[in-house]
Amino acid sequence: MPARNHAILSPSSAERWLHCTRAPRFELDFADKETPAAAEGTAAHALAEHKLKKALKMRSRRPISSFDSDEMEGFTDDYRDYILEQWEKEKQTCPDAKVYVETKLDLTRYVPGSFGTSDCIIVSDSRLHVIDFKYGQGIVVKAEENPQMKLYALGALDLYEHLYDFEEVSMTIFQPRRENISTWTESVKELKKWAIDVLKPKAKLANEGNGDFCCGDWCLFCKAAVKCRARAEANLSLARKEFALPPKLTDEEIEELLPLLPRLTKWANDISSYASNMAIHHGKKWKNWKLVHGRSNRKYKDESAVIKAAEKAGFHDIYIRKLISITEMEKLMGKKTFQDVLGSLIMKPPGKLTLVPSTDKRPEVTIANAKEEFKTLEEKK
Numbered sequence: 001m002p003a004r005n006h007a008i009l010s011p012s013s014a015e016r017w018l019h020c021t022r023a024p025r026f027e028l029d030f031a032d033k034e035t036p037a038a039a040e041g042t043a044a045h046a047l048a049e050h051k052l053k054k055a056l057k058m059r060s061r062r063p064i065s066s067f068d069s070d071e072m073e074g075f076t077d078d079y080r081d082y083i084l085e086q087w088e089k090e091k092q093t094c095p096d097a098k099v100y101v102e103t104k105l106d107l108t109r110y111v112p113g114s115f116g117t118s119d120c121i122i123v124s125d126s127r128l129h130v131i132d133f134k135y136g137q138g139i140v141v142k143a144e145e146n147p148q149m150k151l152y153a154l155g156a157l158d159l160y161e162h163l164y165d166f167e168e169v170s171m172t173i174f175q176p177r178r179e180n181i182s183t184w185t186e187s188v189k190e191l192k193k194w195a196i197d198v199l200k201p202k203a204k205l206a207n208e209g210n211g212d213f214c215c216g217d218w219c220l221f222c223k224a225a226v227k228c229r230a231r232a233e234a235n236l237s238l239a240r241k242e243f244a245l246p247p248k249l250t251d252e253e254i255e256e257l258l259p260l261l262p263r264l265t266k267w268a269n270d271i272s273s274y275a276s277n278m279a280i281h282h283g284k285k286w287k288n289w290k291l292v293h294g295r296s297n298r299k300y301k302d303e304s305a306v307i308k309a310a311e312k313a314g315f316h317d318i319y320i321r322k323l324i325s326i327t328e329m330e331k332l333m334g335k336k337t338f339q340d341v342l343g344s345l346i347m348k349p350p351g352k353l354t355l356v357p358s359t360d361k362r363p364e365v366t367i368a369n370a371k372e373e374f375k376t377l378e379e380k381k
Contacts, residue, residue: 007111007113007115008024008025008028008113008114008207009111009113009114009203009206009207011107011114011148012116014147014148014151015148016219016221016222018198018206019214019216019218020211020213020214020215020216020218020219021202021210021211022209022212022213023206023213023224024207024209025206025209026209026224026228027222027224030227031223032223033223037136040135041134043063043068043072044067044072044135046065047062047065047068047072047073048076048079048133049102050063051076051079052079052083052099052101052120055084056099058101070331070334071331075135079174082131082181083099083120083122086122086131086172087122090129093124093125094125094126097122097124097125098123099122100122100123102118102119103117103159104117105117105118105151105152105155105156105159107151107154107155109154109158110154110199110200110203111199111203111207112207113207114151114203115155116151116152116155118130118156119132120132120133121160123156123160123163123164125165126166126167126168127166127167127170128153128156128157128160128161128168128170129169129172130149130152130153130156130169130170130171130172131172131174132148132149132152132171134174135177136175136178137177137178140175140178141173141175141182142173143173143183143184144184145184146171146173147199150171150191150194150195150199151199152171153169153171153191154191154192154195154199156169157188157191161188166188167188168185168188169185169187169188169191170183170184171183171185172184213231214230215228215231215263216263219231220266226274232267235267258355259357275289326346329342350365
């Protein structure tokens, strides 16, 4: 078996193994697969690290990646600028505050065999600030009670608390593609109490492969999720419960089901994707199922040849001309020029109404207000 380049009980998967202590050992039977999104995130991290090091007058060579884009340039600039702003704030009360980039952390005091790398750590006389750059644009990641950030904070304390009298630790998620900067602060005393009372016992169980399987939102990135019997049983139990209900659901029953439906849908899609992949790429035969060609659209074999043939036949009105998208226009002009030239000509209508949990940070929309917004937009046309 090839050597692993990450810890079994890694900080990034802490939410999962703290809830489902059997998961880490179970996942060892499944291969690591880097998705395009993960590869893009790695490229963005490398560029962000380079820019921050250059700003701090540290040696660094600019990384080259197939993911390089104006968008990535802008977001990594934003990350660098945010770090520098936070550093300047700390220097107002602690002139010798320091910034550490890509710091290796030993977490074995609390978690067997665990280690990690913090994107950025700012230290001052009484405060430790751990900052994590996340380039994903899917799930919004919150810093509040985030176990990955808590692990990084504990590792940073181990490195620096003998030099400083830290009273509190701030943990920040910087997620620019979701316009999300989330910070959670707690005292060093509270953090260490959590480490002793919660982290260490759970980590011991997880390292030994003991405890229980437990499914939840943390299953999303589990390598074993599609084959996990506990997850299947939990979701099938939910499905049976739904089907067993009387023909007309009460409002209370719908409210109980709503938060569970995304998990059930995700599980069903995972099973479907796994079965399709096994059939298409490995020749797996599933009883009462078969592979077929889906619907497809006609395509030109050679656009140049099509143009010549159409024009030769006397047809010249064969082109469509339209403006490039707003995103492409902003990339073309650059953010400042785009704002100066087109800022007053851009509008952002209300998005499609979506039902979300009350914990979502977006402001609530009432039906009356929504209708009024759309009415106003129609009048402006």
